[in-house]
Amino acid sequence: MNEREEPRLSAREMLERLEPSLGAGRRVRAVTALVAGLAGAVFVAALWWGEPGPLPGRTQAAFALFTVICLAWAGYGGWLVRRRVPLFATDRVIAAWMGLAASVATTALAGVAAVQRGAAVPWPVLAAGGLFVAAALVLVVRAHARRAALLRRLRELGGTRER
Template identity: 60%
Template sequence: MSDQPRLSAQEIVERLGTAVSRRARIRAVTALVAGLSGAALVSLLWLTEPEPLPGRTRLAFALLTAICLAWAGYGGWLLTRKVVLFAADRVVAAWIALSASTATTVLLAVIAAGRGTGLWPVLAVGAVFAAVSLLLLARAHRERARLLRRRAELTT
């Protein structure tokens, strides 16, 4: 027998947070920096465009800025977590990806329809992005459910 005390399931779960935090922190910093950089770039492009901008163009700039800020917010949220997230971060990221791909597809489809140009290529590419986002979302939910079931098994 070992002289070391046995750890409870909760103590094991708490210690897991430090074991996986480096990768999660790299992901968080990447999302934060990329989101802030993207938001700054799009905002500067928007501000330096000659006036008056068409409404659709202003909407596109606003949408792209919002998407970038969502990723920056996600990165900041991850950096502030001190507990094991049980793949909640992946679920949130997949929802952001699905929302961004759907909103972008709708905006581009409205622009394409308004111009009378290729609507079907926009819808086809948008459908691919939305489908990939949906697959990632389903996978993230499955992984989260698996981890939560495993935690419940360990704590009972």
């Protein structure tokens, strides 16, 4: 190899340069998800356990749902911080699906609570929840498209990953 030739990179090395496993911005987001998830779970659990007397069933369900959502985000943040390999946007796909699941569950729970409180059709709750669900769906589609583009690029460069 003379001075003018650049060293040849493998497909995996090239993709790692294009999409680092966890750059500074992603690491901050991962740690934020971890810390916010844990803090949210502790806060919701403290509110739940601190309530005097027995709570109604839908209130118990709401506290349980919010605790599970917070713990899921904490788990996601912890998983992402521990990763040392290129993720090929898998992290974005997982986060988008978690956001969609949380949006749907929260909208459904709020709608049920509104109906039980006397609203025939809780239009404001459904409208607000619908906006969150629609935004989450857009993020799911975008995350899958980004992942597909990265995997297509990997195949073009001679990588081995098929999914």
